[in-house]
Amino acid sequence: MKVGVIGTGSMGEKHVRAYSALSNYCHLIGIYDNNKTRAKEISNKYEVTLFESITELLKVVDIVSIVVPTEYHYEIGLLCIKYNVHMLIEKPITNNVNEANELIQKAKEKGLKIQVGHIELYNPLINILKHMLVNEKVIAFDVHRMSPYDQRLETVDVVQDLMIHDIYILKELATSEISNLCALGQIINNTPKHASAIIKFRDGSVAHLTASFKSVKKIRTIRVFTEKSIISANLLNGHIEVIKTVEGYKDFQNNNADIQRTEIIEVPYIDSLKLQLGDFINSVKNDTPLTVKGEDGVNALAICNRISSYIKESEKSLKNKNSKQ
Incomplete structure (x- = not known):
């Protein structure tokens, strides 16, 4: 598969590096960015062709990563x-x-695939955590991120x-x-810079x-409280701590409390971006279902928009209240 990268900022460079390392899966044809210096x-740095325009790049690739500010995603898409580029x-x-x-909708009409970069779903720690919760009542x-x-x-x-x-992780x-x-939350420069959200699920x-x-x-931490355990996961170091009550055993020296057992799981590092890009390439090549569909991206965006709106409305309400006092 012939691939390209549009956008060479911090994350764009990571895509370039990952595609370069996936030479058995794809051929990195080139890159484009309107910041010519970068x-x-x-x-x-990566000995890859720099294209003078997006269209010239799109004419010669099967797949691109779009790694530019969000405001340009629609236009480039x-x-x-x-x-006819996935x-x-x-x-x-x-x-x-x-x-x-x-x-x-337009991509479907032309038989093209859109995958959204929900990279944490390729983090093995998340998959382990999901498996651990199968028989747990959360x-x-x-x-915290x-x-x-x-x-x-x-x-x-x-x-x-x-x-x-964390919105799409919770979906999993x-x-x-x-x-x-x-x-x-707290708004600085007209955008939320600190946000706290509480979500209630239908199961309680x-x-x-x-x-x-x-x-x-x-x-980057996730703690899950269940009826039988507390599971604490650190996404930065791949460390999971599980504290469980040992049923049927009592600690009679501590007010007859249930004995607790602590288990530590160390998850080896895996390059989640390489996994994600390799998976997307295979999906295009073999015409198999996407792991993260465009619709998944829409669902996550819709929830984020609701949260941002709550923060902005509460800030606006507070300012109006203070101005009247």
């Missing part, structure tokens, strides 16, 4: 469809649900950029659909999600 740097679009799929649905999820502030994030919504990962881990949600379980660009350190 594109030239990546072209030289339409170009890919025009030139696409992997980094999350979120587009700026809004209407644009996403139109892209998906009470609650407590999820935080990063230090970077000037490049000045106009970026933390819900769309960080929390979206939870056993029922969302029945309700609410959210609060709840989830508390926190995402922030205002943390002093990088954090």
Whole structure:
């Protein structure tokens, strides 16, 4: 398969590096970025052809990764469809649900595949966690995804950029659909930079999600409280801690409390991006179902939009209240 990368920023470079390492699966034809200085740097670093225009690249590839700011996903997606190119679009799929649905429909009409970059679903830790919850009754999820502030994030919504990962992860881990949600946060430069959301599922379980660009350190954790255990997972180091009650045994020196057993699981590192790209290439090559469909991207985007709207409306309401006092 002939592949290309549109966008050579931090994440775009990772796509270039991953495709280069997948030479048994594909041929990296070239890259494009309207930032010519950055594109030239990546072209030289990875010895890959730099194309002068998107259309020239699209004429000679089967697949592209679209790794540009979200506001350009729709426009570039339409170009890919025009030139019959399958696409992997980094999350979120587009700026809004209407644009996403139109892209998906137009791609289907031409027999093209759109996969969304929900990369955490290729993290082996998430798959292990999902397996561990099969016979557990979940009470609650407590999820934290935080990063230090970077000037490049000045106009970026933390819900769309960080929390979206945990939205689609919960879709995998939870056993029922969302029945309700609410959210609060802090808005800086007209976009949420710290967000806290509470989600209620139809089976009664709840989830508390926190995402922030205002943390002093990088954090990626998921805790799951079940009727029989507490499972704590650190996505950064692949560490899972499981605390379970040993049924039928009592600690008579500690007020007859149930004895607890702690198990530690170390998940070996695997390059999730390479897994994701390899899976997408195989799906296109063999015409098999996608692991992450465009519709999955729409669902995650819709939930994120609801959360962002809650935060903005609550901030607006607070300002109106304070102005009247």
